[in-house]
Amino acid sequence: MEILSPQNARVKSWAQLQEKKHRDKQKKYVVEGIHLVQEALSSGADVECVAFDIERGIPRELTGIPDTEQGVEWIGVSHAVIAKVSDTPSPQPVFAVVRKEARQWQELILREGGLVMVLDGLQDPGNVGTIIRTADAVGAAGVVLGRGCADVYNPKTLRSTMGSLFHLPVLEGDLLQILPEARARGARLVTTLLEGNRSCFEYDFQGTCWIVIGSEGSGVSPEVAALVDDAIRIPMPGQAESLNAAMAASVLMYEALRQREYSDSKTGH
Structure with a gap:
């Protein structure tokens, strides 16, 4: 699947996750960069989707992780989409949307x-x-x-x-x-x-x-x-x-x- 327009409805909802009130409401958050996405996938976190720079392809570090195929959606996106969702001036080429887990203290x-x-x-x-x-x-x-x-x-x-x-x-x-x-x-x-x-x-x-x-x-x-x-x-x-x-x-x-x-x-x- 691919999403190229930053005006796409899903992209807008991902971009909202930069704010706490939207993270609380959607019960999701964004992790950016190969290392954090890798950790989320390999630890079995509830990853909804991984979005990667469509021009660069899926980073090779993310291709060998076991269980990454289970219910995780992989989406090729444009640099403009990544820039809209990221909170850094020079965004990383990949991010993941992760569902919060309701844990009891x-x-x-x-x-x-x-x-x-x-x-x-x-x-x-x-x-x-x-x-x-x-x-x-x-x-x-x-x-x-x-x-x-x-x-x-x-x-x-x-x-x-x-x-x-x-x-x-x-x-x-x-x-x-x-x-x-x-x-x-x-x-x-x-x-x-x-x-x-x-x-x-x-x-x-x-x-x-x-x-x-x-x-x-x-x-x-x-x-x-x-x-x-x-x-x-x-x-x-x-x-x-x-x-x-x-x-x-x-x-x-x-x-x-x-x-x-x-x-x-x-x-x-």
């Missing part, structure tokens, strides 16, 4: 011993995407985005996840409902405070642990902070006053990974 809670990252009001798409990518790298059970966070399906967030969005559950919800239930099922909730009484390197991240990261400017909201069990600090013996939110989250995730997989009790050293 309880599936995270039921994962005993899991490490879960919780984001409270984190508005920077790059930070949100980087935390999702790092959570994937350390083998976390998932990521929960509370209200006021950057939309996970925002093109900038998607790009900074580098495809990790397709590797672990990333859920959006109301932390004031989710966190008490997580705690009732045995999760320990921990966050960072500059005046935290313990260093993150003294804290025990074993077991079911949910790490709450607040916004870049104002930290964890008072309502969420009231639900948290422990407040820890990241030591900063130098002169910087704070760390970027994604960097702080990465420090905590890797300390948790070290304790869980590389500590004396695990390695026998």
Whole structure:
């Protein structure tokens, strides 16, 4: 199949997916570029269609992926169509339209011993995407985005996840409902405070642990902070006053990974 006119009705509905209200309404989002499309296809995401530059043909990286034929529509499109749907000045030669999957946050809670990252009001798409990518790298059970966070399906967030969005559950919800239930099922909730009484390197991240990261400017909201069990600090013996939110989250995730997989009790050293 081919679509060459940017005025085509389907193209217009794809272009609308640059805006959150239309992503919510259509329950779909767009991923751009060979790498993200490849990740979406190979992870079994609910891909509606893949649109490729008709002059260049289907990128060879996308031709050997198993199960790509199941219900995925392949559409050759003009450069004008790609330019209309893309949110970048120099668009990639391929994009996919993916249906959102309705996941329940309880599936995270039921994962005993899991490490879960919780984001409270984190508005920077790059930070949100980087935390999702790092959570994937350390083998976390998932990521929960509370209200006021950057939309996970925002093109900038998607790009900074580098495809990790397709590797672990990333859920959006109301932390004031989710966190008490997580705690009732045995999760320990921990966050960072500059005046935290313990260093993150003294804290025990074993077991079911949910790490709450607040916004870049104002930290964890008072309502969420009231639900948290422990407040820890990241030591900063130098002169910087704070760390970027994604960097702080990465420090905590890797300390948790070290304790869980590389500590004396695990390695026998």
